[in-house]
Amino acid sequence: MNIFKFGGASLKNSERIKNVVDIISSHSKDPLLVVVSAMGKTTDALEKIASLSSDRKDFKRELEEIKNYHVTICRDLFQGDYFENELKTQFSNFNSTALAQGEIDFVYDQIVSFGELISSSILTAYLKYRKFEVSWIDSRQYIKTDNTFREGKVDWNLTQKNIAALKQTKDQLIITQGFIGSTTRNETTTLGREGSDFTAAIYGSCLGAQSVTIWKDVPGVMSADPRRIPTALVFDELPYKEAAEMTYFGASVIHPKTIKPLANRQIPLLVKSFIDPTVAGTKIHECRVDHLPPLIVFKENQCLISCKVTDYTFVDETQMTTILKALSDLNLKINVMQNSAISFSFCIDYRESKVLKLIDVLSKQFEVYYNANLTLITIKNYDAITSSAYRTMKGVILEQSSRSTLQVLVKM
Ligand code: ADP
Ligand code: ASP
Ligand code: MG
Secondary structure, eight states: EEEEEOOGGSSSSSSHHHHHHHHHHHTTTOOEEEEEEETTTTTHHHHHHHHHHHOOOOOHHHHHHHHHHHHHHHHOOOOOOOTHHHHHHHHHHHHHHTOOSHHHHHHHHHHHHHHHHHHHHHHHHHHHHHHHEEEEOOOOTBBBOSSSSSSSOHHHHHHHHHHHGGGGOOOEEEEEEEHHHHHHHOOOEEOOOTTTHHHHHHHHHTTTOSSEEEESSSOOOOSSSTOOOOOOOOOEEEHHHHHHHHHHHHHTTTTSSSSHHHHHTTOEEEESSSSSSSSSOEESSSOOOOOOOOEEEEEEEEEEEEEEEESSSSOOHHHHHHHHHHHTTTTTOOEEEOOOEEEEEEEOOHHHHHHHHHHHHTTTTTTTEEEEEEEEEEETOOOOHHHHHHHHHEEEEEEEEEEEEEEEOOOO
16 A cells, blocks of 8 residues: 655645646555645634634634635536535534634644545545545544644554554545544544644554655755755655654654654655656655755744843753753753853744743743744755855854754844
8 A cells, every 4th residue: 555645735726636636546556545634724724713712702704714715626626516515514513613612722623623624525525526436534533642632642552553454445545634633532633733744654654555655846855945945956865864854953845753653664755746746756765875965954933042040050950950841841842952151042943822831930940031033044964165154144143063963043
C-alpha cells in the first residue's frame, strides 16, 4: 500500500480537486490510502469560529462564509444538487458542535476538526461521482491520542492496533482525514496545526507502507522556502536526519513529527509537486549526500523572553530548572536559548495566551522582559557568504553558531 497526502492548497477549488483526482487515478495500480487536509484556508476560518464560540460571540456570518465556500466548490464539481443536501446536513450538524461548551482547547478541537471531515467527504463523493470504487474512513477511529487538546499525543500502541486492522481490507482506495484523532473516550482531538503530514506518516508507519508521498505546491524540498529565496535549489534526495533537522528548525514544507515514524521503519517519504506530478520531487530516505548547500530556514512569529534575577545572584541550575519546568508545563518548546551571569533568554513561538501565562508564572521569581514579532533564521551548513550576509543583517538581536549551524534572531 502507498499513502498520499494532499494539503489545503491542493484542494482549494474545484480545478485543484479535479487535479487531485487525476493524480489518484494515475496511481491506482496499487492500494492507496489518501489523507486530506481541510480545503484552502478553512482551518484558519474555523479557528476564528472557535475563538468566537469560546467568547460566546455570534459566528453566524463566519460560518455562512465557510459554508458558501464549500457549496461553491460542490456546485462546480457536481451537476445539479448531487451532494448538496448531504453538505447542508453536515453544516447544520456542525452548527450545534460549534456551540459546544467546555475548556477552550477542547472546544477548539471539536470545531477545527470539521474542516478535514467535510473535505474528505466532498472528495469521496466526487470520486464516487466519477465512478471510482472508494471508501471513506474516520481517522478518529484509528488514531488515538491522549487528551492534550490542540496537540494530541499519539497513543502508538492503540493506534498501531487499530490501523493494523486496515491491512485486511480489500479496498483499493481509501480516503481519510489528516490532523484529527480522538481520545479513548472518543472525544475529538487535533494533532497540532499543519499536522496532516504527520497523519500520513502515522498511517504509513503502522501499515508498513511502501512509501508515503506528500503532494505540495513546490517541486520538492528546497534549500530554502522559494517564496523567500527564489533561487533556492531542489534536492533529489535527502537523508532522514537532514530532513528532520530542517523541520526542527522550522522548514514548514514538512511537519516536524513526520520523519521519525517513517525513518524508524525505513519507509521513504516523497515530496512531490501536485502542480507538475511528472517532476521527480525529493526522496527522503537513508542515503548519503555529500556537500549539501547552506539550508536556510525562516521561522516567523517568534518571541524572545529574558528572565533576569533580581537580587544580584547568578542564574544557576535551580533557577534554570524553574524556567524549563514552567515551559514544559505549558507545552512550550525553546527554539534557541542563551544565558549570561544574571539572565536567561530563550526564544519560543509566540502564542499570545500561552506566552502571557508563562510570563505570569516566571514574574513571581524573575524580572521578565519580552520582545515579540521576531524572525528566527537558521542556516544549516553555513558558509562564508551566508555567514557574513546573515550576521550583518539589520535588526539582529541574538546570534548563535555551532560548527554546522548559524542562527540569528531578527527584528525585521
Ligand atoms: P500543505 O499544502 O501540505 O499544507 P504547506 O503550504 O504547509 O503545504 O507547505 C508548502 C510550502 O512550504 C511551500 O509553498 C513553500 O512556500 C514552503 N516551504 C518552506 N520551506 C520550504 C523548503 N525548504 N522547500 C520547499 N518549500 C518550502
Ligand atoms: N488543516 C490543518 C491546518 O491547516 C492541518 C493541515 O493542513 O495539515 O493546520
Ligand atoms: Mg500546510
